[in-house]
Amino acid sequence: MTGPRALSTEGSPRGRKRGSHSLEAVLSAAVALLDEAGAPALTFRALAARLGTGVGTIYWYVSNKEELLDRATDHAIGGVLALVEAQPESDDPIADLRAMAITLFDAIVDRPWLSAYFMRNTDVQGNSLRLYEKLGQQTLRLDLTPRQRFHAVSAVTGVVVGTAADLGVEAPQEVLDGHVDRDAYLGRFVEQWRSLDGAEFPFVQQIADEFAGHDDRDQFLAALELTLSGLRLQAGTR
Template identity: 40%
Template sequence: MVKRTAKRAPRRTDGLSREVIVQAAIDLLDEGGESALTLRALTLRLRTGYGAIYHHVTDKNDLLAAAADDVIARVLAGAVVAAGPREALRGVALGLFDAIDAHPWVGAELSRQPWRPALLDFYESVGRLLHALAVPERARFDAAGALVNYVLGVAAQNAARPGRGPKDTERSTGRGTDQGTGRADFLAGVAEQWSELDPGRYPFVHEAATRLREHDDRDQFLAGVDIFLAGIATLRRT
């Protein structure tokens, strides 16, 4: 009787770098969330051994942090340098919102490690742009904190919405076919509940039910950034 052995995938023959490992980790995280990122899954994805990976990263926590840094670094690298400070600020804020929408695990990682270099670079970028917008030094710290917290909070809430799983490819823009059924069904359910509320007690919420069903998450986020920009404009006159 001939004994059959399972065929193993051939080992990679090209060089393995930290950058290649981080990108593979990002792919695994996007496909299945944090639980999908294991060293075993990574060795299978990269067709290599544990030793080769440990040569470049310390452990899973190091890999998660590096992956988050990479995503945020791309946001800052993609910022339009030629834009004025107001448009640049809108751009970096929207860039981080989109990045967390595309990579929902990033928001949780940044909350756990707010001292990560990429987030500090984002904070520094916001501070420089506020300075360029002539926000007084005494108000700059609070203004920067308010905007960064707004961006991270709304982006994380959007990424964690019900019906959104790690493999969900829907976008939050709500435009045409990009609007996934998970988001649409969830909003429709909430809007239905709002519409049934007593308009005497909840006049605004009752009236907003229709807008909730049809609103665009991305546009609403930018509206919040514009409200922030209108607010800091008053600081220059005080």
């Protein structure tokens, strides 16, 4: 994550002919391509074709694909920020932090590509930095040191982004092809774990039934709750 030197979302290279499309249109089309097939699908040629323009138009707004990815990510995060800002504040900052975290998690699960670029470059990701600030402001309502606040928000975003990214990993081809469903696929591992030596793998054997058919979102919520419970203890709140 780079330092916040600028929060511009509209800056464009000098000396280039202005494109016929707005930055909003370019980024909306980029997000649509990312939603359809991820980062590999987002090329300047594909984006120009989607917009019905030339590749040169794209270069008026961004210098390279990495900047395009950062700006497209921030464009999508703008919607998450709007949802977070619309949430009413309660008298419990940790409950508010939980609600914000879940909102971000759901957005990344819907758009797995976001996990790789969120907060990657705050020079151009103003919405991402503002969302990070909104999360952090909840810790200002707690009796914590600056280091504890930093670690708290880092832990929460780590659980959110890391878990959502893991859930966004493409399923095995046999599941995608419909040859086997998710429960049957997981069941293979469950049967293997149950057959292990109980003296050598007591934990794995005990949780095998929990792993079978587990709900991924429940697993995330449990991890988030563990993190927030630790924060509540550290802050001395109930």
